[in-house]
Structure formats: C-alpha cells, structure tokens
Amino acid sequence: MKIFGREPVIVLNTLSALLGLIVSLGITSLSAETAGAIVAAVSAILGAIAAAMTRPVAPQAFTAVVAAGAVLIGTLGYNVDQSTVGAINTAVLAALTLLTRVQVTPSSPSAPTGPAGV
Template identity: 75%
Template sequence: MKILGREPVVVLNTLSAVLGLIVSLGVTSLTAEQAGATVAVVSAILGGIAAALTRPVAPQAFTAIVAAGATAVAAFGYEVSQGTVGAVNTLVLAVLTLLTRVQVSPAPPSAPTGPQSV
C-alpha cells in the first residue's frame, strides 16, 4: 500500500513533522502546553498508523514512542516555547525516520479470507 505514491511511514512521519513545523512557527493560538499535547498525540496516532502499515512493526513503533515522548517531555518537563516543542518533534522524527527507514518495508496486503469465485 502506498500513500500519494510513497511509502506510508515516510508520508505519515512527514505529516507529523509538518505539524511540528506549524507549531514551531507559532501560526496557531495554542499555548506551549496545548501545542505540546497536540503534537505528542498526533505524532503517536500517526506513528501507530505507520507502524500498522509497515513490517516489522518495532522500528516504526519505536520512532512513534520516542517522538511523542520527546515532544511531551519538551512541553511538560521544561519551560520551553511553542517553537522549541515543534522543533524537538521535527528533529526527532527526521532523524529516526532516516535511521529506521532501511529496517522497515510496507506491509504486504493481507490474503482474502472469504471464498473466491473464478
């Protein structure tokens, strides 16, 4: 399965990084905590979807957990700006996507489970 002609992991991590960029530019009216929570949740959801669409699941799941965790720590563990929260998310996603890319591939389509007619 491909999304926009690309592998799902690349597209979904790029979408999450774009969200981080939007937050870092401050084009939203969110506080740093709200932005951090939003970016962490969206990163986790998109990472979960990407993990479901790739094999093996572990590298993409690791990427999603680390990206969401780093964003949450930046937002709630330290007094940092909205821009820093977005930058942390974007950097972590970019580095981990590049590092784990060679370890994952799109999941093969599942075999039909019902009776087949010829």
C-alpha cells in the same frame, strides 16, 4: 498501498513533522502546553498507524514513542515555548525516520520494497 506515490510511513512521518513545523512557526495561537499535547498525540497516532503498516513493527513503534515522548518531556518537563516543541518533534522524526527506514518494509506483499521495484 501508496499515498501520493510514496510509502505510507514516509508520508505519515512527514505529516507529523509538518505539524511540528506549523507549531514551531507559531501559526497557531495555542499555549505551549496545548500545542505540545496536540503534537505528541498526533505523532503517537500517526506513528501507531505507520507501525501497523510496516514489518517489523518495532522500529516504527520506537520512532513514534521517542518522538511523542520527546515532545511531552520538552513541553511538560521543561516548560519550553511553542517553537521549541515543534523543533523537537521535527528533528526527532526526521532523524529517526532516516535511521529506521532501512529496517522496515511495507506490510502488504504487493507493496513496492524499494526504488524501481528493487
């Protein structure tokens, strides 16, 4: 299965990072706590969906837990502003997606496993 011609995990993590970017730019008029809670919840939900779509589950689940946890710690633990919440989410997701990508494969046997079917 592909979404927009890409692997679903990449698309889901990108959507989560884009949400973090929207929050960091202050496009929404939410409080920092509300924005952080929304970003963390969406990161966790999209991460759980992505983990269900890959094998082994552990690297993607780790990415989702760390991304959501980092946002919650930043928001609730240190009372940072909305732009920092988005920046934390985007940075953590980007770094962990790049690091864990080589460790996971699509769960569907018919899904492509690499560039040009390699």
